[in-house]
Amino acid sequence: MLIVRLLGRYLLRSGIQRPGVPQRWLCAVQSVQCAEAVMIRSRTQIKRVLCVAEKNDAAKGIAEIMSNGRSRRNVTVTMTSVSGHLLGLEFKAPFQKWHSCNPVLLFDAEVEKYCPDNMTQIKRTLEKEVRQCQALIIWTDSLTQFICSRSGTNSSSYDFATFLYVCSHISNIQVFRAKFSEITPNSIQRACETLTEPDANISDAVDVRQELDLRIGASFTRFQTLRLQKIFPASLANQLISYGSCQFPTLGFVVERFKAIQAFIPETFYKIKVLHEFEEDTVEFSWKRNRLFNHTACLVLYQICMEDPIATVTSITSKPKSKWRPLPLDTVELEKLASRKLRINAKETMKIAEKLYTQGFISYPRTETNIFPATLALGPLVEQQTNSPAWGTFAQRVLDQPGGPNPRQGKNSDQAHPPIHPTKYTGTLQGNEARVYEFIVRHFLACVSQDALGQETVVDIDIAQEKFSTSGLMIIARNYLDVYPYDRWTAKVIPVYEQGSQFQPSAIEMVDGQTSPPQLLTEADLISLMEKHGIGTDATHADHIETIKSRMYVGLTPDQRFLPGELGMGLVEGYNSMGYEMSKPTLRSELEADLKLVSEGTKDKRSVLQHHIQKYKAVFIESVRKAKKLDEALSPYLGAAQEITEAEQQDMEIPLPVRKCPNCGRDMVLKKKREGNSKYLSCVGFPACKTAVWFPDMVLEVSRDDSVCPTCQPRPVHMLKFKFRRGTLPPMMPLEFVGCIGGCDETLREVLDLKYLRPGGGGGQGDPRPPPLRPPRPEPSRITNPRPSLPAPISSWTPPQPRPPPGGSVRGMNTSSDAIVCNCGQDAVLLTVRKDGPNQGRQFYKCNSGSCNFFLWADQPDQQGEPQGRGPPPRTPQPSRPSLGFRNIAGEGRGLEGRTGGGGHVGQTVCNCNEAVVTRTVQKDGPNKGRMFHACGKPREQQCNFFQWADENVPPQGKTHTDTPLCGLMWPGEKTHTANSI
DNA sequence: GCAAGGTC
Numbered sequence: 007m008l009i010v011r012l013l014g015r016y017l018l019r020s021g022i023q024r025p026g027v028p029q030r031w032l033c034a035v036q037s038v039q040c041a042e043a044v045m046i047r048s049r050t051q052i053k054r055v056l057c058v059a060e061k062n063d064a065a066k067g068i069a070e071i072m073s074n075g076r077s078r079r080n081v082t083v084t085m086t087s088v089s090g091h092l093l094g095l096e097f098k099a100p101f102q103k104w105h106s107c108n109p110v111l112l113f114d115a116e117v118e119k120y121c122p123d124n125m126t127q128i129k130r131t132l133e134k135e136v137r138q139c140q141a142l143i144i145w146t147d148s149l150t151q152f153i154c155s156r157s158g159t160n161s162s163s164y165d166f167a168t169f170l171y172v173c174s175h176i177s178n179i180q181v182f183r184a185k186f187s188e189i190t191p192n193s194i195q196r197a198c199e200t201l202t203e204p205d206a207n208i209s210d211a212v213d214v215r216q217e218l219d220l221r222i223g224a225s226f227t228r229f230q231t232l233r234l235q236k237i238f239p240a241s242l243a244n245q246l247i248s249y250g251s252c253q254f255p256t257l258g259f260v261v262e263r264f265k266a267i268q269a270f271i272p273e274t275f276y277k278i279k280v281l282h283e284f285e286e287d288t289v290e291f292s293w294k295r296n297r298l299f300n301h302t303a304c305l306v307l308y309q310i311c312m313e314d315p316i317a318t319v320t321s322i323t324s325k326p327k328s329k330w331r332p333l334p335l336d337t338v339e340l341e342k343l344a345s346r347k348l349r350i351n352a353k354e355t356m357k358i359a360e361k362l363y364t365q366g367f368i369s370y371p372r373t374e375t376n377i378f379p380a381t382l383a384l385g386p387l388v389e390q391q392t393n394s395p396a397w398g399t400f401a402q403r404v405l406d407q408p409g410g411p412n413p414r415q416g417k418n419s420d421q422a423h424p425p426i427h428p429t430k431y432t433g434t435l436q437g438n439e440a441r442v443y444e445f446i447v448r449h450f451l452a453c454v455s456q457d458a459l460g461q462e463t464v465v466d467i468d469i470a471q472e473k474f475s476t477s478g479l480m481i482i483a484r485n486y487l488d489v490y491p492y493d494r495w496t497a498k499v500i501p502v503y504e505q506g507s508q509f510q511p512s513a514i515e516m517v518d519g520q521t522s523p524p525q526l527l528t529e530a531d532l533i534s535l536m537e538k539h540g541i542g543t544d545a546t547h548a549d550h551i552e553t554i555k556s557r558m559y560v561g562l563t564p565d566q567r568f569l570p571g572e573l574g575m576g577l578v579e580g581y582n583s584m585g586y587e588m589s590k591p592t593l594r595s596e597l598e599a600d601l602k603l604v605s606e607g608t609k610d611k612r613s614v615l616q617h618h619i620q621k622y623k624a625v626f627i628e629s630v631r632k633a634k635k636l637d638e639a640l641s642p643y644l645g646a647a648q649e650i651t652e653a654e655q656q657d658m659e660i661p662l663p664v665r666k667c668p669n670c671g672r673d674m675v676l677k678k679k680r681e682g683n684s685k686y687l688s689c690v691g692f693p694a695c696k697t698a699v700w701f702p703d704m705v706l707e708v709s710r711d712d713s714v715c716p717t718c719q720p721r722p723v724h725m726l727k728f729k730f731r732r733g734t735l736p737p738m739m740p741l742e743f744v745g746c747i748g749g750c751d752e753t754l755r756e757v758l759d760l761k762y763l764r765p766g767g768g769g770g771q772g773d774p775r776p777p778p779l780r781p782p783r784p785e786p787s788r789i790t791n792p793r794p795s796l797p798a799p800i801s802s803w804t805p806p807q808p809r810p811p812p813g814g815s816v817r818g819m820n821t822s823s824d825a826i827v828c829n830c831g832q833d834a835v836l837l838t839v840r841k842d843g844p845n846q847g848r849q850f851y852k853c854n855s856g857s858c859n860f861f862l863w864a865d866q867p868d869q870q871g872e873p874q875g876r877g878p879p880p881r882t883p884q885p886s887r888p889s890l891g892f893r894n895i896a897g898e899g900r901g902l903e904g905r906t907g908g909g910g911h912v913g914q915t916v917c918n919c920n921e922a923v924v925t926r927t928v929q930k931d932g933p934n935k936g937r938m939f940h941a942c943g944k945p946r947e948q949q950c951n952f953f954q955w956a957d958e959n960v961p962p963q964g965k966t967h968t969d970t971p972l973c974g975l976m977w978p979g980e981k982t983h984t985a986n987s988i
Numbered sequence: 989g990c991a992a993g994g995t996c
Contacts, residue, residue: 087996094993104989112990124996216992223991231989250991360995546992 059145067189109228113623144183211605258589270523276304283512291474308516327462331486334425337544342530352548373423376416384411400489411454452490526567539591576640670695704734718748
């Protein structure tokens with residue numbers, strides 16, 4: 007026994023009083039067949055089956071059919087409805103706010119499926135209902151959601167994964183889908199008998215597309231919007247400037263046509279026209295040569311005609327001609343024809359069609375099919391229309407015609423839905439709903455009736471051996487035209503000519519004309535282009551067009567043609583100038599091909615996803631780098647670009663990852679210090695992760711190289727391109743080279759003293775102050791700053807060891823003012839000198855593990871200058887200088903080290919003569935003009951060749967400095983300037 | 989505030 011609780015046609019409806027809660031029906035008779043089918047397929051005993059349909063109306067309709075009778079089996083089948091957008095995809099919370107992160111991070115940010123608030127009731131209903139069931143049947147009529155259409159852009163929120171997600175708490179539930187294209191007993195019964203299994207591969211492809219669309223769309227939209235609002239505040243302050251894989255190519259079509267018109271150069275052409283008046287009419291004969299672009303050539307031929315202007319009829323042919331009835335209606339044709347003939351735009355048309363469908367007046371309006379299936383009985387559908395006072399008679403004619411309804415057959419089928427056709431007669435609709443319904447009915451009746459028939463007569467004449475012709479048309483049977491006012495076919499009357507006869511034309515004229523540019527696109531043109539290039543689906547064309555209008559990318563002329571707006575033009579031109587075909591339909595062709603392979607099961611979802619995320623991320627990074635091109639392209643339209651500050655510019659710049667952070671695993675990127683141009687390597691996890699690498703001042707420039715270190719782990723560890731200050735490297739080393747700081751390059755590690763990573767400390771992104779630099783080897787001591795706010799030193803970064811734990815957790819927060827930390831970042835060990843000698847019994851610190859050569863006398867922790875021979879040299883005071891490869895000046899035995907006072911103050915700097923230096927300014931024209939430097943203060947003839955830039959505080963290297971007297975080089979004339987201090 | 993995909 008089944009469904010004893012049947013009340014009327016459907017026995018139980020729940021939640022109908024509460025909006026948003028799906029209705030629920032228990033079903034009978036055919037549901038038994040349905041359940042039996044499940045049992046046969048799954049070979050299990052089924053007690054309860056849950057059916058879900060796409061819409062309440064559909065669910066109700068199917069339930070009604072399935073309940074239309076008595077039950078015999080002890081199986082319960084419940085029907086409920088779901089809605090589109092049951093689950094969406096979104097970034098996890100930290101990335102949702104626009105200012106929460108650099109948009110580039112959206113390529114890697116975690117995403118999750120979520121159920122929007124207004125959908126929770128539906129989700130809950132599904133979860134509750136399915137709990138009792140052993141099988142789930144998906145009755146969504148939009149079968150195309152599981153079929154990658156020709157364009158490959160179909161996607162759906164009803165994908166298999168959605169249902170698995172919703173049913174995830176149910177084990178061993180069988181999931182089937184029922185294929186049906188209309189809610190009729192036959193169709194529903196057939197669906198019950200032909201249950202299929204959902205295709206997980208197609209669901210995977212849908213997932214990939216969805217995720218890529220989200221990442222690409224959101225990242226580019228945020229980038230464009232935030233940047234351009236800043237650059238053009240007057241025009242764009244409140245404008246959302248979106249990017250999407252469908253809307254941009256749609257915009258591209260509009261721009262392309264506009265540019266074609268702009269670039270069009272009209273050409274003058276000439277032709278000969280022959281007129282023949284008869285009775286009160288005139289026939290025009292057209293030239294077989296059509297037109298000539300050479301004036302003289304045309305004139306010669308014209309003059310020849312005029313010399314003997316008698317026309318001889320050379321042939322008369324008369325043959326039947328038909329005007330074909332329209333093809334069965336698919337979505338795209340509906341949109342285009344409604345736009346052209348009814349002047350109702352595609353968006354509005356689809357909205358109306360959807361409503362007509364849910365009211366049961368027409369079939370499903372989203373279809374690519376223009377072939378009526380043989381199984382669809384057209385007679386009854388036509389018969390319903392005989393009720394109409396407007397076209398009822400014609401409908402009857404169709405029924406009466408030999409063979410009955412006889413549709414033309416198109417070439418497309420989505421194997422899911424029949425062409426759009428009326429399913430019920432109604433005469434109660436109003437306004438545009440009535441107009442769209444009438445159009446669908448008339449189109450349907452037209453396409454199942456007969457072609458219009460006519461007789462065409464073609465008359466060829468000859469004037470001085472030039473050929474001309476004209477044609478007349480007699481309409482014999484209007485047929486479909488009687489019901490289809492949207493097509494015109496007009497008869498053309500010409501006199502009766504006889505072959506071989508002659509007549510005198512009433513006029514022979516030479517006329518000129520000009521070639522004309524193409525016209526701006528109509529909505530129908532635009533839809534055709536979208537369809538041709540696979541942009542969007544038949545269900546979404548109208549939405550994308552609406553989007554580019556609402557984003558102010560395009561506008562409509564008074565005659566409803568699309569004209570690109572300033573913003574739209576600028577964006578397309580900007581990206582074009584970068585070399586990215588962001589607005590070209592081919593941009594995603596590789597992606598589409600891969601998605602097809604995923605849907606066929608020949609490519610792996612994850613690898614395809616990763617490949618394309620990385621590809622688009624690279625495009626994005628380049629786009630940001632070249633963002634000025636966008637400004638430049640837009641400024642002719644939107645006015646001068648607003649200058650943005652260096653800091654703002656920097657905020658927008660997107661550094662590429664150099665390597666993974668050894669502490670938290672996130673990317674480490676090169677960042678500019680807030681002051682100056684130098685860079686440091688920072689973890690993007692700042693401030694949560696303070697891992698950073700500071701380069702000493704000897705590094706003038708550092709940038710990321712595209713090459714990847716072959717050995718360092720975890721890959722990829724990108725190489726860095728360095729430029730060093732002159733005089734800071736050993737002579738054998740070039741000043742510019744590409745090296746790896748991953749740990750494999752011992753020389754570089756030593757040069758940069760990059761053995762260790764330190765936390766951002768008081769610096770980091772918020773305050774990127776460089777840490778103290780160290781004097782020349784042997785390595786200096788480093789004493790923890792007693793400030794309690796400083797984080798504890800972190801563990802060392804010495805790849806390729808596995809990622810060390812975060813510093814704080816290893817070392818704890820050691821804020822003791824007495825803490826002495828060695829160069830490894832660990833607490834130094836306190837030892838006592840045992841060896842005989844002057845230091846016997848004296849305490850000193852050294853590296854606990856012996857990894858570094860740290861040494862510090864315990865009784866002189868702050869010592870600035872340690873006597874030679876008594877231990878390692880002292881810590882260099884700030885501002886410190888680079889230390890390596892420092893060259894002595896002019897054969898002097900000592901470096902600058904000894905010449906400059908502890909604080910590096912200029913007043914204490916001495917030259918090679920041990921005199922206090924003077925500061926001068928370069929007077930000579932050139933790149934250094936105006937730059938200050940220190941030099942020997944003696945009269946010119948007695949000067950030593952000491953030289954030092956004031957802003958570098960280091961001596962330059964090379965011949966210029968050591969061998970050539972600087973004075974002569976740098977002081978043209980006697981214009982000198984002495985400064986006491988800087 | 990973002991995509992494209994859908995519809996209560």
